[in-house]
């Protein structure tokens with residue numbers, strides 16, 4: 001059966017422009033908070049296929065989006081490499097032993113052994129695929145090697161990235177070794193996700209914005225392209241979405257064999273269309289805080305629909321939805337996107 005979301009990713013004409021929201025399965029939904037409370041905490045929820053499946057499907061029913069995204073987290077990879085992830089309330093993710101040397105890296109599990117440990121993710125995907133309607137797509141995902149490396153080197157979220165940037169400029173070889181090891185796992189991990197039933201792959205490079213434009217290809221983009229080349233050689237029909245956050249200066253240099261370019265909210269959609277619209281389908285990019293106001297939402301959705309009236313577009317936010325957004329406003333956004341983009345096919 002045709003999936004409108006998959007068709008749109010491949011640049012085919014669809015009856016309307018499909019919509020989903022990054023971080024759509026999460027804390028703004030009271031139903032999510034209830035399941036998370038049952039699981040005890042966020043990581044338990046990621047490790048529990050029945051419950052992870054349940055929260056993956058919630059935004060389909062409650063908000064009406066056109067695609068589901070697997071409920072998990074990008075940080076399960078370093079966790080299974082042996083880095084001991086925890087989430088400290090109010091402070092976000094923490095790793096107890098960040099990487100600062102080649103010895104630290106050598107201690108970590110790599111390759112197939114690491115991807116095999118993520119079995120609970122593959123089990124979650126199989127359960128979701130059984131319960132998701134045939135005409136709805138399931139998006140699988142991973143963090144980009146660079147974004148994962150930032151957490152593995154800093155040990156937590158950071159505003160300055162000083163430890164990873166110190167490594168970038170003073171010990172680039174070690175940083176490349178970390179990126180290569182993570183790239184290998186991400187390739188195998190995405191392959192297993194595809195074999196388990198996902199329809200589309202998205203790679204999140206949330207911390208692309210931390211790298212200066214002249215270094216972005218070397219330390220991030222080329223590894224993302226290595227992953228997409230690998231997947232395209234094996235699964236040419238599975239669309240790939242790359243989402244590098246905050247890299248408007250890199251738009252002129254974007255290259256590679258993938259399908260959809262995720263546009264973040266700091267990049268004007270007109271600019272992305274001019275630079276990349278012929279080559280890639282564009283996804284995005286409403287500033288997520290517009291969801292606090294229906295008027296602000298309407299203004300942006302109408303403007304995006306007008307800019308992208310020729311199609312080759314997927315509606316989304318320009319980054320994740322925030323926990324205190326009213327559910328009603330999220331529903332309003334989704335419905336409006338679907339209505340304003342209706343066309344005769």
Ligand code: CP3
Pocket residue numbers: 021022023024025026027036042069070071072073074075092093141157204206320
């Ligand atoms: O999009 C979805 O709904 C699917 C699930 C998903 C989560 N995280 C669930 C989550 C996805 C795709 C992610 C990706 C992710 N995780 C990224 C890339 C996307 C982005 O937003 O930039 C990053 C950088 C992470 C790492 C991460 N996970 C951080 C920094 C945090 C804590 C900060 C925060 O947002 O609270 C998480 C926790 C997390 N991941 C939550 C959820 C629903 C909140 C945990 C909770 O329920 O308490």
